[in-house]
Amino acid sequence: MEITKIVGWLVFSFGILIILLTLRSSYYIFTGEVPPPEIFVFESKAPKEVSSKGQGGLEEQFREIVSQQLKEVLPVEALSDTLFKSLNLLVWSLGAGIFIFGGAQIAGLGIKLIKK
Numbered sequence: 001m002e003i004t005k006i007v008g009w010l011v012f013s014f015g016i017l018i019i020l021l022t023l024r025s026s027y028y029i030f031t032g033e034v035p036p037p038e039i040f041v042f043e044s045k046a047p048k049e050v051s052s053k054g055q056g057g058l059e060e061q062f063r064e065i066v067s068q069q070l071k072e073v074l075p076v077e078a079l080s081d082t083l084f085k086s087l088n089l090l091v092w093s094l095g096a097g098i099f100i101f102g103g104a105q106i107a108g109l110g111i112k113l114i115k116k
Contacts, residue, residue, distance in 0.1 A: 001116075004113050004114075004116050007113055008110045008111070008112070008113025008114035008115075008116070009114060010110070011106060011107075011109055011110035011113060012106075012107050012113075013110070014106055014107075015103045015105070015106030015107030015109070015110055016103065016107050018099060018102065018103030018106065019099075019100050019103035019104065019107070022096050022099040023096075023100070025096070026092070026093075026096045029089070030089075036088040036091075036092045037088065037091075037092060039087070039091045040087045040088055041084065
């Protein structure tokens with residue numbers, strides 16, 4: 001009977017420890033002290049060199065000019081960087097929620113063992 005209470009307290013403490021460590025990590029991530037884990041990474045593409053041979057070269061030059069003008073109006077790198085940071089924070093939030101839920105379940109098992 002006494003051993004189940006000891007095991008119950010250990011399991012309960014482990015569940016609470018999981019919850020506290022997750023909350024501490026989330027606090028540091030959302031205050032900006034630690035960057036979130038990078039699940040989604042933005043890789044910028046280097047511009048291709050344009051050849052000026054024949055009609056195909058003119059089309060490529062036109063595409064390059066249009067893409068440069070669009071980049072000036074709407075910087076893709078800034079938009080993508082913000083999007084990927086938001087996705088990384090969302091993934092961290094979902095993972096933290098799963099850890100907190102799991103810690104609560106483990107702590108609940110510990111409470112059941114203590115009550116026996």
